[in-house]
Amino acid sequence: MAGNCTVNYEGRAASKLTWGERVLIIKADGSVLIHRRSGYEPVNWQPPKCQFRAGLEDGKVLSISAIRQEPKESLKLLFDNVTAIMSLTLTDEGEFAMHVTEEQMKRAIMLDPSLVEPGLKLISEETKMGDSGFTDVYAEDAQGRLVVIEIKRNAASREAALQLNRYVETLRKRVNRPVRGILTAPELRSGTSTLLAKLGYDFKVVSPEKCFQILKPRTDARLTEFLR
Amino acid sequence: MAGNCTVNYEGRAASKLTWGERVLIIKADGSVLIHRRSGYEPVNWQPPKCQFRAGLEDGKVLSISAIRQEPKESLKLLFDNVTAIMSLTLTDEGEFAMHVTEEQMKRAIMLDPSLVEPGLKLISEETKMGDSGFTDVYAEDAQGRLVVIEIKRNAASREAALQLNRYVETLRKRVNRPVRGILTAPELRSGTSTLLAKLGYDFKVVSPEKCFQILKPRTDARLTEFLR
Numbered sequence: 001m002a003g004n005c006t007v008n009y010e011g012r013a014a015s016k017l018t019w020g021e022r023v024l025i026i027k028a029d030g031s032v033l034i035h036r037r038s039g040y041e042p043v044n045w046q047p048p049k050c051q052f053r054a055g056l057e058d059g060k061v062l063s064i065s066a067i068r069q070e071p072k073e074s075l076k077l078l079f080d081n082v083t084a085i086m087s088l089t090l091t092d093e094g095e096f097a098m099h100v101t102e103e104q105m106k107r108a109i110m111l112d113p114s115l116v117e118p119g120l121k122l123i124s125e126e127t128k129m130g131d132s133g134f135t136d137v138y139a140e141d142a143q144g145r146l147v148v149i150e151i152k153r154n155a156a157s158r159e160a161a162l163q164l165n166r167y168v169e170t171l172r173k174r175v176n177r178p179v180r181g182i183l184t185a186p187e188l189r190s191g192t193s194t195l196l197a198k199l200g201y202d203f204k205v206v207s208p209e210k211c212f213q214i215l216k217p218r219t220d221a222r223l224t225e226f227l228r
Numbered sequence: 229m230a231g232n233c234t235v236n237y238e239g240r241a242a243s244k245l246t247w248g249e250r251v252l253i254i255k256a257d258g259s260v261l262i263h264r265r266s267g268y269e270p271v272n273w274q275p276p277k278c279q280f281r282a283g284l285e286d287g288k289v290l291s292i293s294a295i296r297q298e299p300k301e302s303l304k305l306l307f308d309n310v311t312a313i314m315s316l317t318l319t320d321e322g323e324f325a326m327h328v329t330e331e332q333m334k335r336a337i338m339l340d341p342s343l344v345e346p347g348l349k350l351i352s353e354e355t356k357m358g359d360s361g362f363t364d365v366y367a368e369d370a371q372g373r374l375v376v377i378e379i380k381r382n383a384a385s386r387e388a389a390l391q392l393n394r395y396v397e398t399l400r401k402r403v404n405r406p407v408r409g410i411l412t413a414p415e416l417r418s419g420t421s422t423l424l425a426k427l428g429y430d431f432k433v434v435s436p437e438k439c440f441q442i443l444k445p446r447t448d449a450r451l452t453e454f455l456r
Contacts, residue, residue: 002318012443012444013328013440015327015440016324019322020318020320020321022320023253027266028265029266035261036318037256040270040273040274042268047268048267090230090248090250098241099241099242099243099244117346118345118432204346211241212243215241216237216240
């Protein structure tokens with residue numbers, strides 16, 4: 001539906017959008033999107049399972065409310081003019097598949113090291129470390145300690161923890177400063193957590209999906225609009 | 229535009245969506261959204277400034293490509309059927325305003341302490357601490373140290389750093405373990421950074437916008453769809 005409207009959101013925070021022409025999308029699952037003429041992000045939205053109320057106010061303003069109970073929040077639109085309405089029944093059994101390689105996950109972590117830990121600074125990638133092979137990413141943490149990051153695309157096994165250990169041990173022989181090891185993966189296989197803890201290394205969940213979001217560039221158009 | 233389509237994205241990562249009926253939105257600023265019948269997030273999207281190419285393949289399949297150069301990426305749709313097309317010119321000078329209080333920022337940090345630091349565990353809020361007044365959030369970091377978090381909605385001044393110092397000093401007299409102090413605010417006023425460093429405390433950027441996103445509930449519908 002397209003028309004001239006104003007939008008008020010009230011929930012755990014609140015927002016107010018003054019009058020202007022926008023596109024309102026209501027999906028069958030009860031999710032709601034309000035799009036302005038620019039930017040790929042909606043100015044307001046609600047997740048699925050909203051309940052809706054519609055009515056006329058003063059006999060001339062169309063009111064549409066999308067309400068959720070848990071948490072309690074409501075999005076209320078008032079339209080004084082409706083330009084167009086379209087109703088669609090979409091048949092869609094398509095499958096969506098992402099392709100993110102371990103190499104691309106490494107690139108995502110290099111683009112945004114805070115995926116692993118805030119304050120982390122990248123030093124280099126794929127540092128050749130003697131007999132123990134290659135490490136994935138080599139960084140420095142907020143306290144100035146060296147950090148070896150081992151990246152796995154799938155659930156990480158004890159073998160990954162031992163591989164990280166070889167990298168860290170090799171590095172410790174070479175430098176005269178503390179060296180940490182961090183294993184990143186979407187999850188850990190059975191026993192890996194215990195072994196990692198015993199070796200004194202950290203684990204951080206980094207999934208291919210999270211990396212996809214970093215690799216797929218997003219501009220903060222909406223947020224900067226807030227601040228204009 | 230609504231119709232039966234397939235979508236391929238290629239950039240720093242890649243994705244493929246097989247055939248199904250969807251809604252394609254192209255905005256005048258060159259941003260692109262593809263929505264499926266459920267979920268408030270688009271299945272594919274492109275930020276503003278895409279360049280477009282359209283044509284017929286084999287005389288019967290409509291091809292639309294949205295291309296960006298920096299970084300190099302392309303989104304290509306093929307339509308074998310178009311159900312509806314709507315073209316709108318939206319006049320919209322409306323203003324969007326968020327309302328997030330310091331109290332609500334605290335709630336956001338309590339809902340997601342990783343806003344401040346990963347591994348942070350909440351202990352309590354507004355612990356009354358003797359003569360020094362109240363602290364905002366009281367937590368434990370990944371290394372088991374106590375953390376006092378002072379939250380400011382606006383640029384934090386030296387006064388905020390001194391206030392944090394009073395809380396931390398009071399706490400240090402009471403407990404026999406390390407106590408850290410973290411000041412969170414959208415930014416620091418002149419001189420605050422030097423004073424914080426001198427006192428040995430950390431600063432973490434936490435903006436009302438970021439908190440608004442946490443407070444405004446989002447479900448990960450799209451991501452879990454990926455994993456089905």
